[in-house]
Amino acid sequence: MVEYQLLRAHSLDELLEILDQRENVQLLAGGTDLMVDLHHQDQKFDKIDYLLDITAVDELKGIQLGDKKGEIGALTTHAELVSNPEIKEKLPFIAAAASSIGSTQIRNRATIGGNLANAAACADSFSPLIALGAEVVLRSKGGARRVLLEDFVEWPYQTIIKPDEVLEKIVFAMPQGEYYSSYQKIGRRKALSISRISLTLLAEVENGRVKKAQVASGAATPFPVPFRKVNDYLNGKSFAEIDPIEAGNIAADEMVGITGERWSTPYKRPALGKLVERAVEDLLEEAGYNG
């Protein structure tokens, strides 16, 4: 039988104090993953003495996008990401990923920090943020550290967060100059869909040439990774030199290099290749290249 003491933090200081003083504390934010585990009386609760609700901690909320830097508070809900005008305008791939998550009811509760900290292989928030080169700020009573998001997950459902730390916010450099992005996702249905494969392409371009491309996957690999070989293929190329099909093949090979041949490979290899191909086509089209 599941037993825990429920605590509520009302400020970041109070939250960090509780994490410092007590052991076996599980944080609770939007609850859209954890409440499912609770309903199933999941054995993860065997190791939990305290469930600490952090939804009232205002310091973990809010979106700030400057010219050079941006940050998103861990308790920002997916609904807020979808409706925020600045996100829509400057980082539309984040809004696209957020809008593909769950349903209206789920997006109203589920938070971006919760999505990252839960670290499901299919979590939709990783690929846009890894493409941005984002870092997470992990804060404890003793101070804070910044970790590249691509180094944050060790294995599905396992992150490098220490027991006395909270994921405070996500920080990143804003893309500069002329840039284009594409978010792609395959699920088995439209709403309430678990990603089979998702993907973000973000590219800064200059004078008809890709200056800096960042392609990152979700769900295609056990934990989210940047596709460096595709980045290398795209970087420095003029639009005329880019073959979207080749970019797709490179990504597919890179994925299989990580996962090995699995039962799902005959499906995932062409599917991922096609998603990368579509993303690159999106980029060329948006950039006005009609090769």
Next chain:
Amino acid sequence: MAKLDVELTVNGEKHKLKVGSQERLLDTIREQLKLTGTKEGCSVGECGACTVIVDDQAVNSCMVLTAQVDGSEIITVEGLESKSGLHPLQKAFIEKQAVQCGFCTPGMLMSALALLNTNPEPSKEEIKTALEGNLCRCTGYQQIIDAVEMAAEEWGA
């Protein structure tokens, strides 16, 4: 395990309650407040039968611990009808025959109300997005979408 004190405003009425550490908003609404219009379907956020409005947003009440929403304003399906009669949404659901077995209806009404409260003139796509977390195994959805469109027109008129 010690109970927690919470204060909720439900359908305009204030309640001071003691809740358990595993008590979901759904349990509080049905078991403590005896408002059984809100239904429990899947219990894992897939079906939307338990949808209520918490501080103006449609939420699955099976996915929220009551202690998490201490101080919040909650609307359940029982909050729709007023002294002047049925709410335009309820009338439209009847008029358009958007109800068959009725189990999904309270959740559908709450999702639709949350939409119309913030967006009184929604497009068909916006209606579909608002209702995407609500499953109905009887109607095939078209009558429900028609009903929300009708309610939007009536309500705005």
